[in-house]
Amino acid sequence: MLGSLVHVGGMPLQDALARRAVDDGALLGEELLRIGYAGRARVGCPCVDSFVELHIEQGPVLDREGIAIGVVEGVQGICWTELTFTGRSNHAGTTPMALRQDAGMAAARVAALVHALSQRFAGRQLATVGALTLQPNLVNVIAQSALMTVDLRNTDGALLQQAQGALLAGARRIAAEHGVLLSHRLLADFAPVAFDAALVDSVERAARAQGLSTLRLPSGAGHDAQMLARVCPTAMVFVPSRDGLSHNVREFTAPEQLVQGANVLLQVLLERADR
Incomplete structure (x- = not known):
């Protein structure tokens, strides 16, 4: 999220590079140099029509309810x-x-x-x-x-x-x-972020057109999409997390569920491109 925040102009690059890790105080800029990730590309947001992000839910709701696709309305x-x-x-x-x-x-x-x-x-x-x-x-x-x-x-x-x-x-x-x-x-x-209503509707249509069950819900975790929402219409597609586990070695989403999410994402992008 820090990278996307800088990308959309929400934080100056030098401020981001000067951020320190909470645990050991390591400087982000120094760590990027150490691992060879200090790129030279110009930082800044190009003209973007829209941004749609596919992600695991990282929570228990979809798995518990037996829902295939989460239609994300925003980020808390x-x-x-x-x-x-x-x-x-x-x-x-x-x-x-x-x-x-x-x-x-x-x-x-x-x-x-x-x-x-x-x-x-x-x-x-x-x-x-x-x-x-x-x-x-x-x-x-x-x-x-x-x-x-x-x-x-x-x-x-x-x-x-x-x-x-x-x-x-x-x-x-x-x-x-x-x-x-x-x-x-x-x-x-x-602050909480509300996603673009038309793009959220598009996610729901794409899922239902493929016969997939849907549920509208907010995202409990932060995502790049909430940063991109500052500069363009944004939405997200969630697929279930088994037992709601995330940030855990047992985090898992079945391959077929990943395919379903990818197909919904593809359909949304095709619909957007055909406007």
Whole structure:
């Protein structure tokens, strides 16, 4: 998605090359040079009539419902936040509970808050703590620091921003109650995207013309299509993910399902070309 964001002018190339990996701090530009992928082609979006992307669903809905083709109406908004709590290390056996500055406990309470946000806000509010690291990470030592990431997603942009505000307000309150410091930074912030209605209809027609069952749904994951939607009509075709698994070694879509998706994509492009 970073590449497509740069391609459509949503981020300057130099800013993208200066981005660092969340885990080890590696610079994107340096890594591209290291693996021989630092191309010389001019960056920028050419004149594009439309963009249609075929993808696995990466979720359980199509597989569970026995639906062949997902007709994607748009992509939900995404907010990623990194929270860092800084307290004071001390002995776990000799420090009274009331006298602790426990960064780990603060992070644990915020993790519970994150789950509560998914219940509090209407719509398709999703909330996930994806990473949590404690230091010094020893069994008998109160955590001096805790770093966590929070992934919030919703098809409703206003509700997503409300959830983000509630997260930060709650984290500040919890940090104060535990006597720890809180810092935060926004890792990603993408508004929900609605795909082109006519192109979405074309995907549905193409699937039904081939006798395939369809279901309209939003995409829970981010895709290049949401970036291209800034500059041209855009749509997506989903095929089922077995057991809804993705980002998992057991991720699988049957070859015949891939063929069905490819044929729908082909028909949509042919229809678009014949206009």
